[in-house]
Every structure is written in structure tokens, then in C-alpha cells.
Amino acid sequence: MKGKMTTLNNIQKEVVEALHAHYGKSEISRSEINKFVKENGFKNPSWLKSSTYKIGRGMYQLPIDGIDIKVPQTTDSKVTQKTETAPVTETVNQAAFIVSSLTGNIVPVKDPVFVPWGHYKDIKQIVSSKQFYPIFITGLSGNGKTMNVQQACAQTKRECIRVNITIETDEDDLLGGYRLQDGQTVWQNGPVIEAMERGALLLLDEIDLASNKVMCLQPILEGNGVFLKKINKFVAPADGFNVIATANTKGQGSEDGKFIGTNILNEAFLERFPITVEQTYPTNKIENKILSNVMSKRNLTRKVDEEFGKNLVTWADVIRKTFYEGGVDEIISTRRLVHIIEAFAIFKDKMKAIELCTNRFDTDTKTSFADLYTKIDGGEDVTSWGQATIEPEDSDDSEEVDPINQ
Numbered sequence: 001m002k003g004k005m006t007t008l009n010n011i012q013k014e015v016v017e018a019l020h021a022h023y024g025k026s027e028i029s030r031s032e033i034n035k036f037v038k039e040n041g042f043k044n045p046s047w048l049k050s051s052t053y054k055i056g057r058g059m060y061q062l063p064i065d066g067i068d069i070k071v072p073q074t075t076d077s078k079v080t081q082k083t084e085t086a087p088v089t090e091t092v093n094q095a096a097f098i099v100s101s102l103t104g105n106i107v108p109v110k111d112p113v114f115v116p117w118g119h120y121k122d123i124k125q126i127v128s129s130k131q132f133y134p135i136f137i138t139g140l141s142g143n144g145k146t147m148n149v150q151q152a153c154a155q156t157k158r159e160c161i162r163v164n165i166t167i168e169t170d171e172d173d174l175l176g177g178y179r180l181q182d183g184q185t186v187w188q189n190g191p192v193i194e195a196m197e198r199g200a201l202l203l204l205d206e207i208d209l210a211s212n213k214v215m216c217l218q219p220i221l222e223g224n225g226v227f228l229k230k231i232n233k234f235v236a237p238a239d240g241f242n243v244i245a246t247a248n249t250k251g252q253g254s255e256d257g258k259f260i261g262t263n264i265l266n267e268a269f270l271e272r273f274p275i276t277v278e279q280t281y282p283t284n285k286i287e288n289k290i291l292s293n294v295m296s297k298r299n300l301t302r303k304v305d306e307e308f309g310k311n312l313v314t315w316a317d318v319i320r321k322t323f324y325e326g327g328v329d330e331i332i333s334t335r336r337l338v339h340i341i342e343a344f345a346i347f348k349d350k351m352k353a354i355e356l357c358t359n360r361f362d363t364d365t366k367t368s369f370a371d372l373y374t375k376i377d378g379g380e381d382v383t384s385w386g387q388a389t390i391e392p393e394d395s396d397d398s399e400e401v402d403p404i405n406q
Contacts, residue, residue, distance in 0.1 A: 171216040
């Protein structure tokens, strides 16, 4: 028996005694606990519905070991709650309970506009295998890195816990720490531990923004368990647990300075990922399908709407090619194309939608992109747009003219 009554305060003892008196048994379900506290005015005992007292799926053991349970002499099936709250008389030097902040189903929802592309098939195959095989996914912003993982989990009905990493993310954020809950100090598992115990997929988003504090994940990335020093507990991963990380860089920092805040990750950390997947933007065919799905969702079904979507894909393709050649400093992502369609659904104005969704760029870039779309919309040939944008380098072979001897 994990939980002893001696570790409980008076309020918690009262809840346990009342539950035992009401149901006449020591093993109760989550639904029975929820129904009882709702009908009898008790606060939700989240500490009781934690892994400390869990004995099965949705089943918990009342911590009544070693105490004298007195069943009230009453014919009423309900327990009347006391009007006065019993004071906490015990001081616990460490967290008495381990609590979970996750309840219910955490399988991602299927996105009706999603279209598989890139390495989706490979990611889905790894996810569905339930084999521990960490993946590092890298690629430019807005090209579906995170969505591919979430939709792979949705299609395979796998639970997924997403953690957005920042420079401030530390061991306490990832593994867990002490929290104050209902006046009681408790240990709350972090998302990594939750994923390990549930056998879920852990998605570390924007991992290249992390500091060296994520090195606490080293044993976990090796497929081993982790020892939680603060509560003297070892947690082993359940079957199906896996880790996928996404980043805009390969963990070597941003060479062009485009992704400010990204860091050079420890080589030993990166070495724990067996494979690295380079995610690119979808092909024109796939991108047309994505925008078509978005437009259908927003009831944009006219012929002119379809043409707008196709023109946007052509527009983005020209800009990307010019970006890769060094002609422009900005790029149009798949996500930004979706933003433009969403704006068009609201304002019913193509150029306004484009303007609003490109305002984040500097004036020259925004104007240049708008002019390019106008040409595409008008049916003009834009094959030379990229070359015209790239400024020619000064030639070192040109002869200098001597003004004196000319």
C-alpha cells in the first residue's frame, strides 16, 4: 500500500473516511470519486486521483491502511459535510502526494484540411510502431514540422504531449517540481514524466531555442528511465513512449541570423537522436490541395476563389526560388498562405488579404511581393522576376579608366 493515512492532513482524512463509509470498499473508480464529491460538497481531491494511489485504469486505492474507519450510524446513503473546515494540524516537510495535471484523452484531433507530404509517411510509421526511436525534424518556419507529427498521432490514435521549448525551459519545467495546491505542498509531474508514464509521444517543439538545461533529458533520450532526485523516485518509460524534436536549425545555431535566439546544442544531446529529418515546403500540387481544403472549409467555392489559391501557390513558389538564390531576404511559408486565405474569407479582398499578411516584412519587400502577385494575377510572365531582383555583383575584370590619359 503506497499511501498511509499518517501522511494526510485532517481534511484529506475526512474525505477518505467519507468515501469509505459511502461505498463500503477501499478500491474506487474515478467516476465514483467525482460523483461523491459533487453530491456532498467536498473539494475535488486531485491528490487522491494521482499515480500514488492508482491501481489500474481509472481505479484508485483509498489510503486507509492502519487506521480505524468508523462507519456512521445512519440510514442516509449520503454523507453530510461539516460546515467548518478542519484545520491542517500536521506539517509535512516534503510533498506528500504526486499529482498529475493531465486527465482524459490527449490524442490530437484530426485536421480536416491536412494533406500528408514530405516525410509524413516515415514519421507515421515510426509513431505507429510504438518503438522508442527519437527523431529530430528540422526545416524553415511554417512548413508543417509540428503538424505532421500531431496528425501522425491523430491518425494512429497515439497520445501526444507537446512542449514548447524556450531559453528559460529547465529541469523543473520538464520533469516536475513542488507546487502549492489547496494549501498542500505536492509534487507535480512535468510533461516529460507524464509522457513516459502514459507511453505517449513527447513533442519537443523549437528545441534549438533551448539552453544546456535540457541536458537533464540525456538518459531519457537513451530510452532509459530517469531518477527524480527531489522525491527519490525512479520513473521508467512505459511501452510506446517516444521523443520527437522540431527545430528551424540543425542545432548548430542560425548562420544567417534569421532565427534569432536559436542556440548551438550540445553534440552529445544531438547524438541521442538516431535520425534527422529535413522538412521542406510542399510541392505546388500538394500546396494547391491544402489551400483548396482551407477554402472549402471557409465556403470559398467559386471559380475565382480557386484561381486565387492557384495564383498564391505560384506566387510563393517564385519567391522561394528567389530566396534560395539569395535574391530576397524573406520567404512565404505554407502557413502564411493559409493565413492569406483566412484573411480573404473575412475581408473578401485579395490584395487586402495579401497586404495584411505581409505587413510583417519591411516596406520594400512587402511592395515587391505585392507587385509580383499583381503580375501573376494579370497573367504576366514572371520567370525573370527572381533574376531582376538579384543585384549583379561588381566585376573585378572591368578596366579602370585613367582620366588623365583618356
